Amino acid sequence: MAHPGSRTKTTDCWLLPEDEASVGQRIAELLPGAGWLCSQPGPLGLHQVHVHPSVQDALRCGGVQALLALPAGAAAPAGVQDLTGSATGPGRPSAVVQLLCSRRRQNRNGEVFDAGRLAVRWFEPEVGPEMHRLLTEQTRTVWRALRAATRPAPVETAAGHRISGMRIGRAAHAFATDTGIPLARGVSQYLRPTTTSTGNQPPGNRE
Template identity: 30%
Template sequence: MPEKGQKTKLLYFWLSREDVAEFSDALHEALPDMRWRCSHTGADRLLIHHFDTLQAALDCEASAIVSQAFAALGRSELQFLRSYRMHMTDMKDATGHAYDPEIDVVNYGRMAIRWNTLDGDDAPLTALLNTIWKTFKQVTLPAKVHTTAGHPIPGFRIGKQMHETARSERLYLKANGPFCLLN
């Protein structure tokens, strides 16, 4: 059972590095005081670095699979998680659908925040999140995708560059479970 007053806002997406850079620049223009941090493990401790832009935080020690950055927003933190393209071989899904012998897949990313409305006035946080979400939607498109079985998957967004790449290179876009293709 969720905690009383708990509120969550999240968005799922597929973005290329260029799409992230476009969002990062637009967000920095809209909210120039917003700061980001990365965190990753070092030899013997957790390393944390601070940055002026989302792109800079994601570029710090990014792995080949996924990178993430965080922004402190009032009483909570916004998480931005981006997944990268992977090359896969001999794939079958739960329904037994066999894919080409070799495919390229991009798993979904997400932008998410959770806070409690009982902790104080959440109007400033809500206004800030509205600006962030509006900026994100201005630089992305609704993702019109379907599973390999033909079922539509709503609610995702896709960057303009990722959309072009997915279409021209027939990338599979991994949703929360199925592999998808652009319509």
């Protein structure tokens, strides 16, 4: 259940590193000055966190996920080292967009391809109406970049129930098609591509 005043948006997606780079490039074209925070494993404060100029740099530094600070151009959070040199605003980020990497893992039946996600959340009462409007606008821009860099991923469960609203990168789609690797969402939901495409429709995000 969403908390009062919270604004969330989430899209599950399958991406390979080249797809992540493509999404990051599209975002950079639409939101110049946006920086990506690396996300290090371990407790808070154990590792130095940086703002990187690209999602690839942030993922090389952190590994599992990268965080896009919004609004674009905001100053680095306290204790975070800015490696971009492009922060222009005096304010700190009011929201972060999480890009969680897809991953290949083994289960008892073999290898599966787990979905990652693009997600954002903020609390409108905490940021105020003006910042809320800006975050809403920039969030739409980020998802527009995601749609431009990926394709719909129409899938169905083993029981034949269709699920829409997810995205898959071009390289990830080629990989899944060529290898036949099962797609997965979470630890227990296994999916297969449907035989017909839904076309280039916008994702059904949870908002």
